[in-house]
Amino acid sequence: MKPARFAYQRAATTEHVLEALHRSGGEARVIAGGQSLVPMLNMRLARPALLVDIMHVAALSHVDDDGARLTIGAGVRQRDLEMRHDTAARQPLLAMALPWLGHVQTRSRGTVCGSIAHADPSAELPLVLTALRGEVHLRSRRRARRLPAEAFFTGMMVTARAEDELIEAVSVPAVRPGTGYAFREISRRHGDFAIAAFAAVADEKELRLAIGGVAETPKARVLPTDQGLDDALDTFAWNLEARDDLHASARYRRELVRRIGREVVLAAIRDREARALKEAT
Amino acid sequence: MSRQAPAVLDAGQRHPVRFTLNGRKAGGEAEPRMLLHDFLRHVLGATGTHVGCEHGICGACTVQIDGAPARACLTLAVQADGAEIRTVEGLALAPDRLSALQEAFRAHHGLQCGFCTPGILMSLDALLRERPDCGEAEIRETLSGHLCRCTGYTPIVKAALAAAEALRVPHHA
Numbered sequence: 001m002k003p004a005r006f007a008y009q010r011a012a013t014t015e016h017v018l019e020a021l022h023r024s025g026g027e028a029r030v031i032a033g034g035q036s037l038v039p040m041l042n043m044r045l046a047r048p049a050l051l052v053d054i055m056h057v058a059a060l061s062h063v064d065d066d067g068a069r070l071t072i073g074a075g076v077r078q079r080d081l082e083m084r085h086d087t088a089a090r091q092p093l094l095a096m097a098l099p100w101l102g103h104v105q106t107r108s109r110g111t112v113c114g115s116i117a118h119a120d121p122s123a124e125l126p127l128v129l130t131a132l133r134g135e136v137h138l139r140s141r142r143r144a145r146r147l148p149a150e151a152f153f154t155g156m157m158v159t160a161r162a163e164d165e166l167i168e169a170v171s172v173p174a175v176r177p178g179t180g181y182a183f184r185e186i187s188r189r190h191g192d193f194a195i196a197a198f199a200a201v202a203d204e205k206e207l208r209l210a211i212g213g214v215a216e217t218p219k220a221r222v223l224p225t226d227q228g229l230d231d232a233l234d235t236f237a238w239n240l241e242a243r244d245d246l247h248a249s250a251r252y253r254r255e256l257v258r259r260i261g262r263e264v265v266l267a268a269i270r271d272r273e274a275r276a277l278k279e280a281t
Numbered sequence: 282m283s284r285q286a287p288a289v290l291d292a293g294q295r296h297p298v299r300f301t302l303n304g305r306k307a308g309g310e311a312e313p314r315m316l317l318h319d320f321l322r323h324v325l326g327a328t329g330t331h332v333g334c335e336h337g338i339c340g341a342c343t344v345q346i347d348g349a350p351a352r353a354c355l356t357l358a359v360q361a362d363g364a365e366i367r368t369v370e371g372l373a374l375a376p377d378r379l380s381a382l383q384e385a386f387r388a389h390h391g392l393q394c395g396f397c398t399p400g401i402l403m404s405l406d407a408l409l410r411e412r413p414d415c416g417e418a419e420i421r422e423t424l425s426g427h428l429c430r431c432t433g434y435t436p437i438v439k440a441a442l443a444a445a446e447a448l449r450v451p452h453h454a
Contacts, residue, residue: 001335001336002314002316002319002335003314003316004314005292005293005312005313005314006292006313006314007289007290007291007292007313008289008290008296008313008357008359009286009287009288009289009290010287010359010362011286011287012287016286016287019286020286031357031360034355034356034357034360035337035352035355038316038337038354038355038356038357039336039337039355041314042316042335042336042354043336049292050289051313051357053359053360055360079349102426103340103423103425103426104350104404104422104423104426105340105343105350105351105352105404105426106337106351106352106355106426108346108349108350108351109346109349109351109352109355109356189425190422190425191425191426
C-alpha cells in the first residue's frame, strides 16, 4: 500500500501553515507525527493534494503551564509528554492514559493534537479531553477560536474543524486540590483499539465519567454518588447506543459500562480521598 | 510574514533527501509520497528493514529515528530529511561480531523465519539502552508493538532478558 501523490511543504512558522491551508481550498492536510494520517494515506482513504509538515514550527512544540491549565502545542509528541517528569503531577489523568496509546513505537512519533484531529472514537486522548472538559484551540487566517471537546468531536472521525483551520493546541485544566482521577481500558491486547475505555474525574462538586469506544464520539455524564449510581450507569449504557462489531457485541459493551464504569468511578473517588490525605500531610 | 514561505516539493517530482544512516551520511531522491522503508530499501539499498503490513500494525519495518523506535511505514522519506536513522544494519559491532542483543537472539532461538526480527531488534535495542534494568513486563510491553508468527514470543522474551543481563554484567577482559 502506497500513498497517492501529494506535494509536501515543511513549514517554519505558524503563518506558513495557515497560509497553505487558506490557499489550498480544502486540498491540504496538516501532517505532524503522521501516526494516524499516514495509514489513511497508505490505504488511500485520504488523498490530499498537499501535506504541510508542522514539526519544524518551533512555536507549536511547547507545553505551557500557567498554573490553571496545561496547553499542549500541536507539535508535542505523545511520548515526550509521557516522559516529562511533571505530567503526572500536573494532570494525573493524562499521565494515566498516555501509556495506553498505541505502542511505544507509535507514541515516539505521534502527537497529542494529531490524535485529537483524527478523532477515532476508541482513541484515548479524545476521551481524556472530554473527561477533563478540555478545549481545542483552532486557528485560521480568519479567526482563532476554542471549542470544548464535546463540541469539537461531532462524529466518528469527524470534527468541527474547518478545512482552513489548524489545531494549534489543546488545553486541559491542571490538577485541582480535592480532585481524584481514574482511567481504565478494555482491549484484547495492550495497544489494541479499545473495546471500551473509561476516564473518571471526582471532585467535591461532581462525579464525571467519560466513555470511549462505544458511541461514535467519547461521551461524558455526571453521575450520582449515592445508591442511584447503578441506575445512572444503566441509563448511560443504553444511551451510548452500542453496536455489535468484530471485537465485541453491543450487549457486552453495555455490561462493561455498568460494571467497569462502576469500578472506575469508585477508583476516582478513592483517588480523591488518597490525594486529600496527601495534601493534608 | 516573518519569513518567506518554504518551498513546496511538487508531487510526482523527486527531491533530495539526506540523513544520517547508522552514523554515516546517506542521501538520495524521493517523491513526497515515498515511505521511509522504500527509500531505505530501494534508493539506499539497505534491505535489512523489512516491510510487512504498511499501516503501522505489524512492526516489521521498525527503525530508530533520532534514537526512538518508530515505524518506517508511517514516516515519509521527506519527513526524515535531516534526521538520524538507525537500522538493523547498524547493530553488529563488525561484520563478524554480533551485538549482545543479536547474540542472545541466536542463542535463545529468538527467531525462526526472521521476517519480524529486524524491527523487534530495533525496538529492544532502544529499550535496553533507555532502561538497562528493564524486566519482563517492560520487554513484553515493547514487544506488543510487534507481530511474530513463528516463535510464540517466549524465546524472544528470553533472548531480551539474557541480553539485558549480559549488558549489565561488566565485561571480563
